[in-house]
Amino acid sequence: MRLGDPTDYPFLLERPAERTLGLARSWLRREGGQGSWFLWVHLFDCHLPYAHAPEGSLATTVHSPIDVREARIPVTPELQIAVQEAYAAEVAYEDQQITRLLDALDERGFFAEGGVLVFAADHGEELWDHAGFEHGHSHHGEV
Secondary structure, three states: OOOOOHHHOHHHHHOOHHHHHHHHHHHHHHOOOOOOOOOOOOOOOOOOOOOOOOOOOHHHHOOOHHHHHOOOOOOOHHHHHHHHHHHHHHHHHHHHHHHHHHHHHHHOOOOOOOOOOOOOOOOOOEEOHHHOEEOOOOOOOOO
């Protein structure tokens, strides 16, 4: 991950989707056997700083939403596109990791046994749609 000072973002370093979903798969092997069970997995990768941005991307200059909201860095059309692409890369990374969990569930017969799987998101990101950035500042559909 290219995050700058890791102490600024400890929750991201400790909780990448690969590790989080690896722990979930381990739990399934150990505990998700007989009877009813509930597993909740919460992923954080689609938050700044975007660790899966392409090498050399302008998006790596944005470490926090505050960088943009407080004009700490110049927001150019090129930066906007880079951040949008980096966000898409984070979503693709999470999709790839979630697929590994779905495969593990399928292998243990979860779907064949009528298991119920629910996906939910706590928010999306407004990436300069409606002139806004990030989340928690508007009620537009992107958020």
